[in-house]
Amino acid sequence: MTKNKNLFWYVAGFIDGEGSFNISxxxxxxxxxxxxxxxxxxxxxxxxxxxxxxxxxxxLQKQVFHTGRIYRKSSPYHVxxxxxxxxxxxxxxxxxxxxxxxxxxxxxxFQLFKEVVQMLLDKKHLTESGFKKILxxxxxxxxxxxxxxxxxxxILETVKEQLSRK
Amino acid sequence: MTKNKNLFWYVAGFIDGEGSFNISxxxxxxxxxxxxxxxxxxxxxxxxxxxxxxxxxxxLQKQVFHTGRIYRKSSPYHVxxxxxxxxxxxxxxxxxxxxxxxxxxxxxxFQLFKEVVQMLLDKKHLTESGFKKILxxxxxxxxxxxxxxxxxxxILETVKEQLSRK
Numbered sequence: 001m002t003k004n005k006n007l008f009w010y011v012a013g014f015i016d017g018e019g020s021f022n023i024s025x026x027x028x029x030x031x032x033x034x035x036x037x038x039x040x041x042x043x044x045x046x047x048x049x050x051x052x053x054x055x056x057x058x059x060l061q062k063q064v065f066h067t068g069r070i071y072r073k074s075s076p077y078h079v080x081x082x083x084x085x086x087x088x089x090x091x092x093x094x095x096x097x098x099x100x101x102x103x104x105x106x107x108x109x110f111q112l113f114k115e116v117v118q119m120l121l122d123k124k125h126l127t128e129s130g131f132k133k134i135l136x137x138x139x140x141x142x143x144x145x146x147x148x149x150x151x152x153x154x155i156l157e158t159v160k161e162q163l164s165r166k
Numbered sequence: 167m168t169k170n171k172n173l174f175w176y177v178a179g180f181i182d183g184e185g186s187f188n189i190s191x192x193x194x195x196x197x198x199x200x201x202x203x204x205x206x207x208x209x210x211x212x213x214x215x216x217x218x219x220x221x222x223x224x225x226l227q228k229q230v231f232h233t234g235r236i237y238r239k240s241s242p243y244h245v246x247x248x249x250x251x252x253x254x255x256x257x258x259x260x261x262x263x264x265x266x267x268x269x270x271x272x273x274x275x276f277q278l279f280k281e282v283v284q285m286l287l288d289k290k291h292l293t294e295s296g297f298k299k300i301l302x303x304x305x306x307x308x309x310x311x312x313x314x315x316x317x318x319x320x321i322l323e324t325v326k327e328q329l330s331r332k
Contacts, residue, residue: 006175010270013179016222052309053271056182104176105219143218 011064012101014056019047021106021113023138024148025155036126037159041134043117044085045094050078057082067093087120109141131159177230178267180222185213187272187279189304190314191321202292203325207300209283210251211260216244223248233259253286275307297325 026040045068049057057070060082068084084094095114103110116134124130139152192206211234215223223236226248234250250260261280269276282300290296305318 006171009172009175010179010182010267013176013181014183015179016176017180017183049271056271059270101176104225105215105222 008064008097008101011060012098012103015047015098016103016105018049019045019106020142021045021109023113023116023134023141025135025138025150027150027158031162037131037162039131039155039158041116041120041125042085043087043090043113043120044083045090045113046081046083046085048073048079048081051080054080065093065097087117090117091121112137112141128159128163132156174230174263174267177226178264178269181213181264182269182271184215185211185272186308187211187275189279189282189300189307191301191304191316193316193324197328203297203328205297205321205324207282207286207291208251209253209256209279209286210249211256211279212247212249212251214239214245214247217246220246231259231263253283256283257287278303278307294325294329298322 022042022044024042024044026042028038028040031038032040047057047060051072054070057080061068061070065084067086067089068082070080070082073079073081084090095117098107098110116137119125119130119134125134135152135155139148188208188210190208190210192208194204194206197204198206213223213226217238220236223246227234227236231250233252233255234248236246236248239245239247250256261283264273264276282303285291285296285300291300301318301321305314
């Protein structure tokens with residue numbers, strides 16, 4: 001029990017340095033299930049390691065979170081990633097963990113991420129106000145979304161266009 | 167007390183991802199204090215963070231290790247580094263910490279680093295066999311010294327040359 005607690009605090013520190021919580025938007029031709037908007041909202045908790053240290057990813061998967069996938073990245077080839085991106089698993093396995101074993105650096109991002117995962121589970125992303133709120137939150141995360149493919153303005157414009165055709 | 171223990175395990179995890187133990191060799195015109203070889207052996211425990219998270223470095227310095235310096239890197243400018251490179255401080259503050267709060271990924275490097283710090287304190291680097299042993303250890307660390315300025319062969323050659331002139 002104590003051994004596990006020590007491991008869990010170790011994991012909090014490790015993830016605070018090496019992990020990330022991401023919300024990304026992928027443009028779709030059609031709205032998913034004909035509901036909501038033409039954007040796929042992808043929520044993802046992730047960490048990477050060089051293949052030499054793949055063990056640590058297996059420890060996260062098997063001894064800590066009991067969920068998630070490990071796979072080799074196509075580029076760079078020597079890197080493996082541990083990923084949890086199913087909202088239900090995030091809600092049941094990842095979020096309770098970091099509620100208990102608190103992050104220092106990434107706690108702000110984690111709190112925002114948590115809110116979005118809950119909104120997805122409650123299907124709030126299918127409403128205009130819910131979608132816009134998720135967009136606002138996502139662009140506050142990870143140093144204000146510097147590395148994003150689409151701008152917030154562009155996504156909002158497409159939503160407005162879709163709504164005007166209804 | 168428990169709070170500190172949790173923090174210390176957090177730090178072990180954080181450093182396992184973000185920290186490094188390094189041994190580097192800098193060419194000198196003269197042997198230091200006219201003793202040993204014309205190479206300065208620099209031992210260093212270090213971690214970096216973007217200036218947005220400078221707090222975590224201060225936490226390491228003030229609440230965890232009670233030693234070390236924090237400074238802004240010249241390049242990239244937005245990065246701060248926390249560094250402990252005095253062998254005595256490494257021996258008294260850093261090494262006992264990671265003997266207790268064990269690393270997973272970097273434990274092998276830490277064990278090698280520890281051996282070299284002790285050899286420096288015992289002045290073994292001033293003898294030919296000691297210097298060569300440190301060189302062997304250093305080149306086993308951090309993925310076999312891929313990013314080194316000088317090759318092991320080059321350093322050994324200069325030592326051989328210096329010895330032949332004695």
